[in-house]
Amino acid sequence: MQFDLSDEQAMLQDTVHRFLAEAGGLERARAFAAGGEARAVDLATGLAQLGVTGLLVAEEHGGSGLTLLDAALVAEVLGRHVAPTAFIGAAVLAPMALQRAGSRSQRDHWLPRLAAGSVTAGVALSEHAGAREDAAVEARDGRLHGRALFVIDHEADIYVIADRQGGLHLIAADAAGLTRTRLNTIDVTRPTGELRLDGVAAEPLEGANPALIRDLIDAGRVMYAADTLGAAQEMLDRAVAYAADRKQFGRPIGSFQAVKHMCAEMAAGLEPCRALVWYAGHALGALPGEASLTACHAKAHLAEVGTMVARTATEVHGGMGFTDLVGLHYWFKRIGFNRQMLGGPQRVREEAAQMVLSG
Amino acid sequence: MDLSYSQEHEAFRSEVVAFLREHADAAPRAGKGDAKAWQKLLIAHGYAARTIPRDYGGYGAEPDILKSRIIAEEFARAQTSPGMGGQGISMLVPTLLEMGSEDQKRQFIGPTLSGDLLWCQGYSEPDAGSDLASLRTKAVLDGDDWVVSGQKIWTSTAHLADWIFCLVRTEPEAAKHEGISFLLFSMKTPGIEVRPLVDMTGVANFNEVFFTDVRVPKHQIVGRRGEGWKVANAILKHERGSLADPNTMLSRLNTLSELMKTETVDGRRAIDDPVFRDRLMQVHGRVLAMRCNDLRLLSAAVNKTPASLAGMVVKLQGTELRHELEALAIDVMGEFGLLYTGSPQLRTQGSWQRDYMFFLGLIIGGGTSQIQKNIIAERGLGMPREPKTVST
Ligand SMILES: Cc1cc2nc3c(=O)[nH]c(=O)nc-3n(C[C@H](O)[C@H](O)[C@H](O)COP(=O)(O)OP(=O)(O)OC[C@H]3O[C@@H](n4cnc5c(N)ncnc54)[C@H](O)[C@@H]3O)c2cc1C
Numbered sequence: 001m002q003f004d005l006s007d008e009q010a011m012l013q014d015t016v017h018r019f020l021a022e023a024g025g026l027e028r029a030r031a032f033a034a035g036g037e038a039r040a041v042d043l044a045t046g047l048a049q050l051g052v053t054g055l056l057v058a059e060e061h062g063g064s065g066l067t068l069l070d071a072a073l074v075a076e077v078l079g080r081h082v083a084p085t086a087f088i089g090a091a092v093l094a095p096m097a098l099q100r101a102g103s104r105s106q107r108d109h110w111l112p113r114l115a116a117g118s119v120t121a122g123v124a125l126s127e128h129a130g131a132r133e134d135a136a137v138e139a140r141d142g143r144l145h146g147r148a149l150f151v152i153d154h155e156a157d158i159y160v161i162a163d164r165q166g167g168l169h170l171i172a173a174d175a176a177g178l179t180r181t182r183l184n185t186i187d188v189t190r191p192t193g194e195l196r197l198d199g200v201a202a203e204p205l206e207g208a209n210p211a212l213i214r215d216l217i218d219a220g221r222v223m224y225a226a227d228t229l230g231a232a233q234e235m236l237d238r239a240v241a242y243a244a245d246r247k248q249f250g251r252p253i254g255s256f257q258a259v260k261h262m263c264a265e266m267a268a269g270l271e272p273c274r275a276l277v278w279y280a281g282h283a284l285g286a287l288p289g290e291a292s293l294t295a296c297h298a299k300a301h302l303a304e305v306g307t308m309v310a311r312t313a314t315e316v317h318g319g320m321g322f323t324d325l326v327g328l329h330y331w332f333k334r335i336g337f338n339r340q341m342l343g344g345p346q347r348v349r350e351e352a353a354q355m356v357l358s359g
Numbered sequence: 360m361d362l363s364y365s366q367e368h369e370a371f372r373s374e375v376v377a378f379l380r381e382h383a384d385a386a387p388r389a390g391k392g393d394a395k396a397w398q399k400l401l402i403a404h405g406y407a408a409r410t411i412p413r414d415y416g417g418y419g420a421e422p423d424i425l426k427s428r429i430i431a432e433e434f435a436r437a438q439t440s441p442g443m444g445g446q447g448i449s450m451l452v453p454t455l456l457e458m459g460s461e462d463q464k465r466q467f468i469g470p471t472l473s474g475d476l477l478w479c480q481g482y483s484e485p486d487a488g489s490d491l492a493s494l495r496t497k498a499v500l501d502g503d504d505w506v507v508s509g510q511k512i513w514t515s516t517a518h519l520a521d522w523i524f525c526l527v528r529t530e531p532e533a534a535k536h537e538g539i540s541f542l543l544f545s546m547k548t549p550g551i552e553v554r555p556l557v558d559m560t561g562v563a564n565f566n567e568v569f570f571t572d573v574r575v576p577k578h579q580i581v582g583r584r585g586e587g588w589k590v591a592n593a594i595l596k597h598e599r600g601s602l603a604d605p606n607t608m609l610s611r612l613n614t615l616s617e618l619m620k621t622e623t624v625d626g627r628r629a630i631d632d633p634v635f636r637d638r639l640m641q642v643h644g645r646v647l648a649m650r651c652n653d654l655r656l657l658s659a660a661v662n663k664t665p666a667s668l669a670g671m672v673v674k675l676q677g678t679e680l681r682h683e684l685e686a687l688a689i690d691v692m693g694e695f696g697l698l699y700t701g702s703p704q705l706r707t708q709g710s711w712q713r714d715y716m717f718f719l720g721l722i723i724g725g726g727t728s729q730i731q732k733n734i735i736a737e738r739g740l741g742m743p744r745e746p747k748t749v750s751t
Contacts, residue, residue, distance in 0.1 A: 001361060001362065001363070001364060001365075001368075001425055001657075001658060001661055002360065002361045002658055002661075002662060003360060003361075003362060003651075003654045003655050003657070003658035004360075004655065004658050004659070004662065004664060005360075006360075069360060240740050240741075240742060243742065244742070244743070251743075252743055254742045254743050255742070255743035255744075255745075257733070257745070260732065260733065260736035260737070260742050261729070261732045261733075261736065263736050263740055263742060264731075264732035264733070264735040264736040264739070264740070265732065267668060267672065267735055267736075267739055267740055268672040268675050268676055268731075268732070268735055269676075271652065271668050271669050271672050272648040272649055272651065272652035272669070272672065272676065273648060274655075274669075275648065275651035275652040275654060275655040275669065276647060276648040276651045276652075278360070278651065278655075279647075279651040279654070282360045282362070286360070286362075287362075294647065297640075297643065297644040297647050297648075300640070300641075300644055301644035301645065301647075301648055304641070304644075346637060349636075349637050349640035349641065349644070350633070350636065350637070350640075352640050352643065352644070353636045353637075353639070353640050356616070356640075356643065357616060357630055357636070
C-alpha cells in the first residue's frame with residue numbers, strides 16, 4: 001500500500017520543472033504570447049530530448065512506456081510554468097489513439113516520430129464532449145466531411161480526428177480539402193483551432209470504437225485537471241510570497257488575517273486536489289471500473305477549486321494582480337482554458353451523475 | 360502507486376466482513392440496544408481498543424494502520440456502530456497512554472474502554488474559548504489536595520459523566536501557556552454543580568460546570584505541574600482528525616442519493632432534477648477529494664513520510680463539507696425538511712435536520728474554522744503569526 005509518488009516520478013517532475021525554469025518560465029510564455037512563433041521550437045525540442053513526447057509510447061517504438069499517471073504529473077509541471085507547448089494532444093491523446101487503434105504499419109510509422117517529436121499531432125474530439133454550433137465530422141468512403149472545433153494542439157503536422165460514430169482518422173495538416181483556422185482564445189499558451197473538412201482523404205485507425213473515444217476523453221480530462229493543479233499551486237505560492245513581501249499600514253499584508261484566510265482557503269481547497277489528481281491519474285490505467293467517474297470528478301472539482309484560486313490569488317496581489325507586469329493572468333487564463341476544454345464542470349458532473357445514479 | 364493490500368490484509372478484511380455478517384444484528388442502532396455488551400464483544404475480537412495493551416483492558420494487537428483502516432471501512436460500509444466513542448475513549452485514553460503514570464493507566468483505561476467510566480472534557484470557560492490558554496479556573500495546593508475553584512462551559516456530557524479531565528491554572532505567576540495543569544477528578548466530588556445548556560438541536564448535551572473548593576488528591580495530575588498545555592495539545596491532535604471521517608461521509612452521501620430517488624416535486628423525483636443532480640455531484644466530487652486525501656494520509660502514516668498540509672486541512676474541509684451535505688438533503692425535502700419531531704411524514708427520524716445543526720456545532724467546537732485557517736496559514740504556509748496581544 002503506497003499512495004504517493006515514486007522516486008522516479010518525483011525525479012520526472014523535477015527534471016521537467018528544471019528544464020522549464022531554465023527556459024525562462026513565465027518570460028518564455030510572454031515571449032511566445034508576443035507572437036511570431038507558431039510553435040516554441042526550443043521547448044518542443046528540449047521536452048522531446050527529455051523523453052516527454054515519448055512518455056506513453058512503448059519502448060519498441062522509441063518511447064519510455066510510462067503510464068497516464070506519469071503523463072498527468074508532467075501536465076502538472078507544464079501548468080505550473082504556463083508552458084506554451086503542445087502536450088495533451090501530441091504526447092498523450094494521439095499516441096494513446098495510435099497505440100490502441102492503429103494498425104501495425106501505422107504504429108511502426110507514426111509512433112517513433114511522435115516519440116522523437118519530429119511530428120506533432122493535433123487531436124479533434126471536442127464534439128464528443130459537447131458539440132457547439134452542431135459541429136460534427138462525418139466519414140464517408142474514406143473521406144471526412146464537416147467541422148471540428150477546439151482542436152487540441154492545433155499547430156500540428158497531422159491530426160487525429162474523431163468522427164460522429166466514434167471512428168478515428170489520421171490526416172495530414174496540408175491535406176487537400178482541409179481548412180485550418182486558429183481560434184485565438186484568452187490562453188495564448190496553447191493554440192487551439194477549427195478544422196473544416198471538405199472531403200479530405202483520411203487514413204482510418206481501424207481499431208477505433210466509442211469505448212476508446214471515452215478513454216481518450218477521460219485521459220484528456222485528467223490532464224487538464226493536472227494542468228490546473230500545477231497552475232493553481234503556482235498562483236497560491238506566488239500569493240503567499242507576495243503577501244510576505246508587500247507592506248501596507250507598516251506591516252506585511254500577509255500578517256492581516258483577512259489575507260491569511262484567503263491563502264488558507266486556497267490551500268485547504270487545493271491540497272486535497274493533489275490526491276484526487278493522483279487517484280484519477282492512477283485509475284486511468286489501473287482501475288478501469290472507476291476511471292471515467294474519477295476523471296469527471298477530477299475535471300469538475302479542479303475546475304471549481306482552480307477558478308477560486310485564480311481569483312483569490314489575483315486579489316491578494318491587489319492592483320498588481322490585475323496588471324500584465326506580474327503576469328499572474330497567464331495562469332488565470334490557463335486555468336480558465338482548462339475549465340472549458342473537454343467539458344465544463346456542469347456537463348462533466350452530469351456525466352458523472354449518469355454513472356452514479358443509473359437506476 | 361500501489362493501492363493493493365497484502366494477502367494477510369485481504370484475509371483480515373474477510374474476517375471483519377464475516378464477523379459483521381454474523382454479529383451486526385447485536386449492534387446498538389439509533390440509541391437502542393446494549394452498547395456496553397457490543398463494546399465488550401468488539402474488544403474481545405480486536406475491533407475496538409485494538410492496539411491498547413491487554414494489561415490496560417485493550418486487545419493488545421501490534422499497531423497496524425492498515426488493519427485499523429480496514430476495520431473502520433467495513434464498519435462504515437455495514438453502517439454498524441464501531442463501538443463506543445466519547446471524549447474518554449477518543450481523547451483521554453490516547454493521552455494517558457502517552458503521558459499518564461503507570462498507576463493512572465491501570466486505574467482508568469480499562470473501565471473507560473468498557474464504558475463503565477464516562478468522562479467529560481473541562482477545557483472551555485466563559486472567557487477562554489478559542490483563546491483557551493487564557494483560562495482562569497484555579498487550583499491551589501493545600502496539603503495533599505488541589506483545591507479547584509472556577510467555571511467551565513460547553514462541557515459536553517458533564518451531566519452524565521463519572522469523571523472529568525480538566526485544565527486548571529496552578530501557577531498564576533507563570534506565562535500564559537506555562538501555568539496550566541491537567542487534573543482528573545470524580546464528578547461526585549463535593550463542590551461541583553452542573554447546569555445543563557440546551558443546544559440548537561433541542562437537547563441539553565452540554566453544560567456549565569461550577570467548582571467551589573473542590574478537593575482533588577494531589578496525585579490525580581497528568582504530567583507535571585505547569586505541563587497541562589502540552590498534555591492538552593496531545594489530546595487536541597487526537598480530536599481533530601476524528602471529526603470528519605470521509606468513509607462515513609461517503610455512506611451518508613449514498614443515503615442522500617436514495618432519499619433523492621424517493622422525494623418528488625410535481626411528480627418528478629429530486630434525482631431527475633438537473634439542479635439537484637448538479638449539487639449532489641459537486642458534493643460527491645468534494646467527498647471524493649477528501650477520501651483521496653485521506654488515502655494519502657494513510658499512506659504517509661504507513662510509510663512514515665510527511666504530508667502535513669494534507670492533514671491540517673481535514674477538520675476545516677471535512678466539517679464544512681458534511682454540513683453542506685446535510686443542507687442539500689434539507690433542500691431536497693423542501694417543506695418536509697422543516698419537520699423535526701413528532702410528525703408521521705418526518706424522513707429518517709429527522710437525522711438530516713439534526714446533523715445539519717450538529718455539524719455546525721462541530722465547525723465551531725474543537726477549534727473553529729477560523730482558528731483552523733489561522734493554523735493552515737501560519738503553520739502550513741509559514742505566513743506571519745498574529746501580533747501577540749497583551750493578556751490581561
Ligand atoms: C457542540 C459543542 C461541543 C463542545 N464541547 C466542549 C467540551 O466538551 N469541552 C470543552 O471544553 N469545550 C467544548 N466546546 C467548546 C468549544 O471548544 C468552543 O466553543 C470553541 O473553542 C470556540 O470558543 P468560543 O465558543 O468561546 O468562541 P470564541 O472563541 O468567542 O469565538 C467566537 C468567534 O470568534 C472567532 N475567533 C476567535 N478568536 C479568533 C482568532 N484568533 N482569529 C479569528 N477568529 C477568531 C471564532 O472563530 C468564532 O467565529 C464545545 C463546543 C460546541 C459547539
